[in-house]
Amino acid sequence: MSAALRTIALEKRFGGLVATNKVDFTLEHGARHALIGPNGAGKTTFVNLLTGVLPATAGQVLLDGEDVTRLSQQRRARRGLGRTFQINQLFPAMTPVESVGLAVSERMGGGADFWRSLGARRDIIGEVLDLLERFRLIDVMDHPTARLAYGKQRLLELAVALAGNPRVLLLDEPAAGVPEAERRELLDTLAALPSDVSILLIEHDMDLVFSFADRITVLVNGTHFAEGTPGDVMKDPRVREVYLGEEEHA
Template sequence: MSVALETINLEKRFGGLVATNKVSFRLAQGGRHALIGPNGAGKTTFINLLTGVLPSNGGQVLLNGEDVTRLSQQQRARRGLGRTFQINQLFAAMTPVESIGLAVSERMGGGADFWRGLGTRTDIIDEVLELLERFRLTDVMDHPTARLPYGKQRLLEIAVALAGNPRVLLLDEPAAGVPEAERQELLDTLAALPKDVSILLIEHDMDLVFTFADRITVLVNGTHFAEGTPAEVMADPRVREVYLGEEEHA
């Protein structure tokens, strides 16, 4: 199995609290892998370690076989690691065309030149239009982001992340806060993401998890608790007690 993203005994401590307890994990090339666990399980800390937001206290992070443990967020992003956030990081006054265009231009080394040369860069325009269509944003392409339905904002954030041409994409609770009426569009778009991009999904929505993922890892108290196919995880009595039991008492 070719591995896109891997951790080996990854550890993070905050004083006497062990938030990530020697976690070893593998995301297969082209995989659709979900990370789940009860509140306080350490999922956000783990993602922040993967992306370089937090430094680790031990262990390694390997991206496509390269040790990136000591690299910055920006250096990891340039090597193909992209992410979205629980709360979107979009510019409220920008439109989808502007947001995606800027992301594509920055990846191509244009940066601010995007604003001056938009009409002359057919390569950028073609890619922006393709992403707008893929993420079902053509009908709102000229609307300020602040005015978009929340489901469209989530789609836009994923489109901007994909515009960076990541080889590995971390989706941090993409369905969080999305109204029921907009969820199917989000689910359909996630299902159609490029197969050559390896995806790690962090999500509480079990319908999305079991629909999207071909493999699931369960974190509990910062520890790798269980892993397997969706059917294996669903049938594991330990997972049902620790994770699904929390849902029953929520």
């Protein structure tokens, strides 16, 4: 069986700068995989190559064995590749029920017809309410997003991403900026994400990385530097040297 997501010699150059250096990477089906690396490691560039935000200079991106290297972001999303962002991309004036409803409607091909469909179609409203309940948003479902606590906004971004029914989900620092008092709800929700969704977590919070991931890839200077179980990576002297005295940022 093909991997959920795979790259082969993936490369990105900006003039003479090599930002991603022939990276071979595999995300297995159902995996909980983390991507870490020191400041300037190239994690964001790598994720942008996976999702089609940036075109690759060379190499391949395979989604369930299908070459999607030349496909747009939208076409990759329609094939099951979802993403959350380091800085959320939510509409501040919309409520959670509207945001999730729009995402579900768009997936069903009725994005422009959203306002009629949400009230008229039981399948849409049922799925919306299920997602809002799963992500602990029922109590704030009618509140404008701009008024939600930041932890709730992060949960809403996850709900919107899951509304697209992805097979592969890339989580770009989901805990970034979330106050300590709101973190437990977010962490519990991350732990309960559907097991059939393959997840790549890009994160600087090492406590979250080691509690969430069953496999970790380390990226350094755009190069695949190390990979293994959390225990293996934690004991690797090369990884410890890279992180010695340096807090990791995206």
